[in-house]
Amino acid sequence: MTERFLDTITKKKWAGRLFWISVFLLLWELFCRISNVSPLLVPSPEQVCATLIQGITQGDLIWQSVYSLGIIAFSLIISAVLAVVLALFSRQSRLIYSLVDTLTALAHPLPGLALLPLIIMWFGTGTGAVTAIVVHSALWPVLVNLLAGFNAVPGIYEDMGRSLSMSSAAITVEIRLRASLGYLISGLRIGWARGWRAFISAEMVFGAVGAKGGIGWYILTQRTFMNTAGLFAGIILVIFIGMLVEDGLFSVIEKCTLTKWGMKSV
Secondary structure, rough: HHHHHHHHHHHHHHHHHHHHHHHHHHHHHHHHHOOOOOOOOOOOOHHHHHHHHHHOEEEEEEEHHHHHHHHHHHHHHHHHHHHHHHHHOOOOOOHHHHHHHHHHHHOOOOOOOHHHHHHHHHHOHHHHHHHHHHHHHHHHHHHHHHHHHHHHHHHHHHHHHHHHHOOOHHHHHHHHHHHHHHHHHHHHHHHHHHHHHHHHHHHHHOOOOOOOOOOHHHHHHHHHHHHHHHHHHHHHHHHHHHHHHHHHHHHHHHHHHOOOOOOOOO
């Protein structure tokens, strides 16, 4: 029985996640009961759960979550398009590749919030400013992965394309880009994670973006009113959405592309 249980939680990701989350919740509950800590410092799981349900059923958490995901999705699309264009552009000559590589080396380590003063001057403090921060945070990891994918394509693939009288542009689009799909998806995973963190942080700096703001604004308002249970609820919602996108959306994309085409083992 023990071996079967261990086999389940180690081989099935969802089972392992469910098990460890349950352990964390149990330890959290035991800590609150044994230590008698003030709810203003560490609320119990029941309080956080009740606050989260109240925010969903009676508040604007659903709308704020949808709005946040909409901004992230829009920014990721922009980042992916820019990354593909820059990566394709870099294959035109070694000089252009050097330019793109240098831009990546300069911008990739730069946190989006470090550009905050410039972004406020250029875009104001609205949706455009938050989108710019998210695009900056997501673009460079996608581009780095895509360039690595282009460089990892076996030379024999390109030789086969030339033997079929394919142009340089056709080789880049039809061979390099398709062969680098796994790197592109990995870059989007990283870009999503960085963009999600950047969006939450940016909203806590700019304040409400849009009509009712996003999850970052929700967390900020809970902190302002010293609602610690609401603060924990917002953080848990951020984690839940991150896991849902990471283990749900991207896993489905990989299953329908990389796994289906034999580019990744099951």
